[in-house]
Amino acid sequence: MKVAIAGAGAVGRSIARELLANRHEVTLFERESRKVDPEAVPGAEWVTGDACELAILERAGLQDYDVMVAATGDDKANLVVALLAKTEFAVNRVVARVNDPRNEWLFDEDWGVDTAVSTPRMLASLVEEAVSVGDLVRLMTFRQGQANLVEMTLPDNTPLAGRPVRKLALPRDVALVAILRGNRVIAPQSDDSVEGGDELVFVAPEEVEPDLKDAMHLG
Numbered sequence: 001m002k003v004a005i006a007g008a009g010a011v012g013r014s015i016a017r018e019l020l021a022n023r024h025e026v027t028l029f030e031r032e033s034r035k036v037d038p039e040a041v042p043g044a045e046w047v048t049g050d051a052c053e054l055a056i057l058e059r060a061g062l063q064d065y066d067v068m069v070a071a072t073g074d075d076k077a078n079l080v081v082a083l084l085a086k087t088e089f090a091v092n093r094v095v096a097r098v099n100d101p102r103n104e105w106l107f108d109e110d111w112g113v114d115t116a117v118s119t120p121r122m123l124a125s126l127v128e129e130a131v132s133v134g135d136l137v138r139l140m141t142f143r144q145g146q147a148n149l150v151e152m153t154l155p156d157n158t159p160l161a162g163r164p165v166r167k168l169a170l171p172r173d174v175a176l177v178a179i180l181r182g183n184r185v186i187a188p189q190s191d192d193s194v195e196g197g198d199e200l201v202f203v204a205p206e207e208v209e210p211d212l213k214d215a216m217h218l219g
Contacts, residue, residue, distance in 0.1 A: 001025070002065045004091075006051035006081045007072030008035055011097065015069060016041045027060060052080045054088060062089040070096040075103045079111045086112025115142055136213050139201075147173075147205050152216060156196040159217055166190035171211040174204045 001024045005012045008030035016026045026044045029051040030036050036048050049056035051070075062068070068085035070078035078096045085091040096111075098104050098118035107116035117140075140149040154160065160168070165176060165188045179186040180199035186192060194200065204212055 001067065003027070003067045003069060004029065004051075004060070004062060004065045004085075005069045005071055006078070007070070007097075008037075008041075008046070009071075009073060011073075012069070012071040013041050015071060016044050020044060027065075029056070029060070052077055052084070054084060057084060057089060062091065065089075065091055067091065067093045067095065070094070072097070073099055075099050075106075079106060079113075082107075082112040084112075115140070135218060136209060138209075142203075147203050148209070150202050150204055150209065150212070151199060152202075152213075152218060153199050154194060154196055154216070158194075158196045160194050161196050162193050164191050164193050168194070169215045170202075171204070171208040171215060174202055174208060174212055177201050177203055 003019050003024050004027050005016055006029045008016075008028040012028060012030075016028055019026050020041070020043045026041075027047060028041065028044050029047045029049065031048075031050040033048050036046050038044070038046055047056065047060050049059075051057060051072075062085060068081065068089075068091045070081040070085075072078055072081070075098065078098075082094045082096045085094050093114050094112050095115045095117060096107050096113045098107055098116050101118055104116060104118050107113045136150050136152045138148050138150050142148065168176070170176065176188050178201040179188050179192065179194065180201070181195065181197070200216070202212065
């Protein structure tokens with residue numbers, strides 16, 4: 001997979017290193033030449049220039065990339081990068097960093113954003129996830145399709161204990177994607193059962209989240 005990353009600060013470089021470790025091709029765009037340091041991210045390609053400029057993206061051949069990550073520290077720049085990547089180069093997947101949570105409402109499909117990542121939102125979700133039992137916690141919003149990644153921890157005394165996945169009365173368009181049980185990560189099959197204390201991870205449209213809570217006896 002070919003990934004372009006706009007912004008080679010601490011966040012952009014960290015993302016690049018993770019992707020390179022997983023054998024993806026990575027190109028970092030950095031407008032400040034003093035920050036261009038190939039030795040800091042071995043294996044990455046570097047482009048010196050502003051990723052908000054169409055000519056820079058054209059010269060890099062952005063149309064050949066699978067993913068664009070807008071990871072600068074400026075929300076306005078991230079929105080411009082996302083819009084150019086999606087509308088001018090038809091990049092299949094655009095992920096954008098939200099620096100100021102007050103701007104999060106802008107990061108949607110109108111600006112070419114498929115997935116917006118807000119560090120404050122994620123940290124708050126992780127705090128909630130760590131202390132919440134018997135409640136639904138939203139971990140991430142997928143802008144494309146208006147679905148959310150949500151988690152719930154079943155109480156130890158849940159009436160669903162021992163019930164197979166196929167018999168869970170899940171609302172329409174909800175998918176159970178993982179069961180976390182102790183140190184195990186279970187990709188649920190129809191005959192797998194849920195147990196008290198399980199952490200369940202779903203993809204669900206926002207409007208059916210209350211129905212999901214009811215179906216899992218968390219109301």
